[in-house]
Amino acid sequence: MSQHYRTLTANSSSYFVLVLALTALALFGLAAAHYMESEGHWITGMNNQIVWGLPHVFAISLILSASGALNVASMASLFGKTEYSAWSRFSGLLAISLLMGGLLVLVLDLGRPDRLIVAITHYNFKSIFAWNIFLYTGFIVLVAIYLWFLFERKMNQYVKVAGLFAFGWRFILTAGTGSIFGFIVARQFYHSAMMIPLFIVLSLSLGTSVFILVTQIVGRLSGSFMKQEISFSLLRLLGLLLALEGFLICAFYLTGLYSAARYDVVLFVLINGGIYTFLFWAGQIVIGTVVPLGLIFLAKAQLNSSIRLVSATVSKMIGSFCLLYVMVIAGQSYPQLMFPGKQIRSTFFDGVVVHYAPSWPELALGMGGVAVVGIIILVVTRVLPFLPVEEQRAQSSQ
Amino acid sequence: MSGSSENLGSVDLKRRKFMVTMVASMAGAGFNLVELAMAKTSLEAESKLVRWGLLIDTEKCGVGCNACVSACNTEHNLEDHGRPETDAQWIRKLDLVDEQTSHVHSLPMLCQHCEHPPCVDVCPTGASFRRDDGIVLVDKHTCIGCRYCMIACPYKARSFIHENLTNQRSWSPRGKGVVESCTFCTHRVDTGRIPACVEACHAEGGGAMTFGDMVNPESEISHRLKSEPSRQIREDLKLNTGVRYQNV
Numbered sequence: 001m002s003q004h005y006r007t008l009t010a011n012s013s014s015y016f017v018l019v020l021a022l023t024a025l026a027l028f029g030l031a032a033a034h035y036m037e038s039e040g041h042w043i044t045g046m047n048n049q050i051v052w053g054l055p056h057v058f059a060i061s062l063i064l065s066a067s068g069a070l071n072v073a074s075m076a077s078l079f080g081k082t083e084y085s086a087w088s089r090f091s092g093l094l095a096i097s098l099l100m101g102g103l104l105v106l107v108l109d110l111g112r113p114d115r116l117i118v119a120i121t122h123y124n125f126k127s128i129f130a131w132n133i134f135l136y137t138g139f140i141v142l143v144a145i146y147l148w149f150l151f152e153r154k155m156n157q158y159v160k161v162a163g164l165f166a167f168g169w170r171f172i173l174t175a176g177t178g179s180i181f182g183f184i185v186a187r188q189f190y191h192s193a194m195m196i197p198l199f200i201v202l203s204l205s206l207g208t209s210v211f212i213l214v215t216q217i218v219g220r221l222s223g224s225f226m227k228q229e230i231s232f233s234l235l236r237l238l239g240l241l242l243a244l245e246g247f248l249i250c251a252f253y254l255t256g257l258y259s260a261a262r263y264d265v266v267l268f269v270l271i272n273g274g275i276y277t278f279l280f281w282a283g284q285i286v287i288g289t290v291v292p293l294g295l296i297f298l299a300k301a302q303l304n305s306s307i308r309l310v311s312a313t314v315s316k317m318i319g320s321f322c323l324l325y326v327m328v329i330a331g332q333s334y335p336q337l338m339f340p341g342k343q344i345r346s347t348f349f350d351g352v353v354v355h356y357a358p359s360w361p362e363l364a365l366g367m368g369g370v371a372v373v374g375i376i377i378l379v380v381t382r383v384l385p386f387l388p389v390e391e392q393r394a395q396s397s398q
Numbered sequence: 399m400s401g402s403s404e405n406l407g408s409v410d411l412k413r414r415k416f417m418v419t420m421v422a423s424m425a426g427a428g429f430n431l432v433e434l435a436m437a438k439t440s441l442e443a444e445s446k447l448v449r450w451g452l453l454i455d456t457e458k459c460g461v462g463c464n465a466c467v468s469a470c471n472t473e474h475n476l477e478d479h480g481r482p483e484t485d486a487q488w489i490r491k492l493d494l495v496d497e498q499t500s501h502v503h504s505l506p507m508l509c510q511h512c513e514h515p516p517c518v519d520v521c522p523t524g525a526s527f528r529r530d531d532g533i534v535l536v537d538k539h540t541c542i543g544c545r546y547c548m549i550a551c552p553y554k555a556r557s558f559i560h561e562n563l564t565n566q567r568s569w570s571p572r573g574k575g576v577v578e579s580c581t582f583c584t585h586r587v588d589t590g591r592i593p594a595c596v597e598a599c600h601a602e603g604g605g606a607m608t609f610g611d612m613v614n615p616e617s618e619i620s621h622r623l624k625s626e627p628s629r630q631i632r633e634d635l636k637l638n639t640g641v642r643y644q645n646v
Contacts, residue, residue: 047560
């Protein structure tokens with residue numbers, strides 16, 4: 001039986017309230033970016049020591065989620081998991097929306113966002129950042145082609161080929177994002193080959209969480225719920241990815257303790273890093289790993305299924321945000337290794353742990369990026385048939 | 399009659415003013431011409447046959463001496479906005495305290511003008527670049543302010559401009575939202591002078607800095623690098639820095 005699709009036809013006030021609230025949030029983010037650009041970055045918490053701050057944590061979270069959100073499409077189109085195929089369209093839409101939200105935050109945080117045209121026309125091909133510009137735009141193009149093949153009946157036969165390209169591309173994309181940090185010899189915490197597999201697995205787990213959560217929200221708005229058995233099979237996949245991520249995190253820190261150059265900064269994060277140590281243990285390990293693993297593998301039927309899905313994915317997302325916050329900020333906060341065996345004093349904060357307090361414009365910009373993702377999804381699903389019809393029936397028959 | 403002599407007097411006065419102005423302008427232009435004549439051509443100023451470098455003898459660098467830093471700040475008008483975390487510093491003094499012996503010594507830290515600069519490698523637009531003569535600069539027209547170069551610099555030598563700027567020097571244009579660092583005072587070096595920090599170190603400091611062409615066998619820096627021990631900071635990264643230190 002062929003799959004039918006529908007648009008999001010909800011006329012409920014909750015849909016319009018949500019669109020309005022997200023629009024207000026996006027406009028506020030835009031205003032914050034304008035404020036940052038016109039006044040200069042001194043109004044933010046970022047400085048000459050912590051040069052990448054909260055906006056970058058938001059941007060990387062969204063970009064990694066984008067790659068992982070395509071999991072469902074890849075499983076359906078490449079690995080023959082036909083039970084997921086009804087949600088392939090939505091998977092592609094979510095991936096593009098998340099990437100656009102992330103890129104928007106990244107661009108609006110630039111010192112000169114008005115020079116975006118320079119970034120598009122001048123390339124230094126030795127720069128991993130320049131590769132990433134191609135990887136991100138290429139990802140959007142490939143997923144758009146994949147969606148076109150899904151929508152256009154005549155092109156359906158090529159879906160697998162498009163899916164294969166998109167699948168390969170997103171691995172390179174997340175490897176590229178990990179390489180932005182992994183190749184940095186100047187920062188002991190970043191300089192690790194482990195960054196690449198870690199970012200790949202983080203993207204798969206984070207993207208899966210976002211996908212499950214967003215399908216729950218869209219289900220509430222439209223009535224097009226994902227079949228429960230599919231949601232829970234995705235949740236079990238999330239559990240496996242979480243376990244793999246936990247293993248890679250262990251390897252990342254243990255290999256750090258093994259290296260003389262990284263030993264101090266790893267101990268700093270694990271034991272005496274203040275807020276970073278707290279975010280690592282409480283945020284990343286307990287909320288982001290232990291809680292969702294418990295909810296996925298131990299909670300079983302005692303909990304309401306919807307609550308279980310939402311709480312497991314939200315806690316995982318909080319944990320991933322903490323992971324990236326610790327990774328990005330603590331890596332800059334800890335002093336750079338210039339003179340081993342010497343304590344350094346200067347007027348430029350050498351030799352000391354640098355304080356960073358995120359400011360409201362940074363938070364507003366990051367939240368604005370998230371809001372843009374929501375707006376794209378709510379508007380596009382209302383115009384184009386992205387939501388499967390069969391799923392609605394399945395849900396209403398339950 | 400008297401009226402016409404008054405008129406003649408006023409004409410004389412105007413003529414005199416005109417002559418004075420002319421002579422002054424010609425003298426000014428003459429000075430400019432001399433400066434221009436002494437300046438190197440664009441090819442000479444930036445030649446692969448030259449590698450500008452700086453040798454710093456930390457024994458002569460006094461703890462508490464800030465002559466080089468003050469000179470740089472004045473030369474490029476790096477203003478103090480009262481926000482040390484975001485204020486730009488192209489050169490700064492580091493006091494190094496030995497963890498075992500507590501011995502303190504001091505040295506200036508600035509862009510090391512590496513032969514293989516990580517900042518140039520990571521810059522997505524190519525705004526960070528290295529001149530043929532080894533000076534690493536930022537093209538302020540193509541820098542988009544992503545700050546990746548600041549993340550990549552092992553010496554923390556770069557600053558981002560966090561605010562609107564006023565009273566800029568014509569020879570050192572700067573701009574909000576872009577990254578900058580030590581230029582080795584290209585405006586001076588290209589006209590045969592030495593960087594402001596080196597000049598100040600000799601005039602007011604301990605004379606710790608020697609600037610010159612590292613590949614010219616006749617230069618003092620080249621001679622001293624051959625005959626005296628020196629080192630690069632983070633030599634493990636194999637960046638072949640243009641700034642070398644002694645007694646560290």
